[in-house]
Amino acid sequence: MLQRNSTVYVAGHTGMVGSAIVRALRNGGYTDIVTRSHGELDLIDQAAVREFFTNTPIDYVVMAAARVGGILANDTYPADFIYDNLMMEANVIHEAFTAGVRGLFFMGSACIYPKLADQPMSESALLSGPLEPTNEPYAVAKIAGIKLCESYNRQHGTDFRSAMPNNLYGPNDTYDDQNSHVIPALIQRVHRAKVEGHKSVTVWGTGQVRREFLHVDDLASASLFLMTLEKAKLERCVKPMQSHVNIGSGSDITIRDLAETIRTVVGYDGMLDFDTSKPDGTPRKLLDSSILLGMGWRPQIDLRSGLESTYRDFLARQGA
Secondary structure (H helix, E strand, C coil), rough: CCCCCCCCEEEECCCHHHHHHHHHHHHHHCCCEEECCCCCCCCCHHHHHHHHHCCCCCCCCEECCCCCCCCHHHHCCHHHHHHHHHHHHHHHEEEEEEECCEEEECCHHHHCCCCCCCCEEEEHHHCCCCCCEEEEHHHHHHHHHHHHHHHHHHHCCEEEEEEECCCCCCCCCCCCCCCHHHHHHHHHHHHHHHHHHCCCEECCCCCCCEEEEEEHHHHHHHHHHHHHCCCCHHHHHHCCCCCEEEEEECCCEEEEHHHHHHHHHHHCCCCEEEEEECCCCCCCCCCCHHHHHCCCCCCCCHHHHHHHHHHHHHHHHHCC
């Protein structure tokens, strides 16, 4: 488990998740935090990762680096998503172990669960059915990361843990109309329609699918909670050798209601036009987070408040 005096390497510290975890660590009094930008360390380069761990004393690793994107990006660049994520996680996990690191926290995704998994989805649903086709390559890579952690724990007695959050949003997200996840894509699209005076905004899909959303600062809080949890307590709450724990907000919402809320937060008076020719993806994604909640953690940021702060972050980054 993570100790207060540990030297912590956060891979992916410039991204939304990694930057939130760095904030949580600093707010929690952790001062020995190691980071490297992509320009300083390419995690796809095994030799470079090996050199980094050989020459940099590290006690604990947070693997938050990943190639991420929304439905369109996953469907357009499947080879990039599976290759980049497989290589990054394999290099970091293996080279960390080789260098003597025994504590690691791997950030996964709820897309690891089958498309038609029973709702809410428990940790035991893993590998129980076919995946959602639009993001299957990314999901396979994340499943491989979980199994890497489990396998090193089984064979080498390491303490490698994994978190499976649902759809994330919040500060430092990527706002891109084509490649972003649904919340940042809608914020950008609705804001642009407001500024440019458009009468309607296109929303992909039917709007009827349901999604659970978790603010990234709640994710960081839950991650720190899990990282610092005594190993014996964690093992009492999960199945033997299981490394992953769900992190969710506990409630879901239709994409239509989400879009309506974003329209209200942005202050846009136009119409929402749902493009049913675009894929919906999985019909519903709600996590069973009872294991984590049973250990004492609770989310703190409701969706409306989180969207308001995220829109402020968007405006600040736009220079508005």
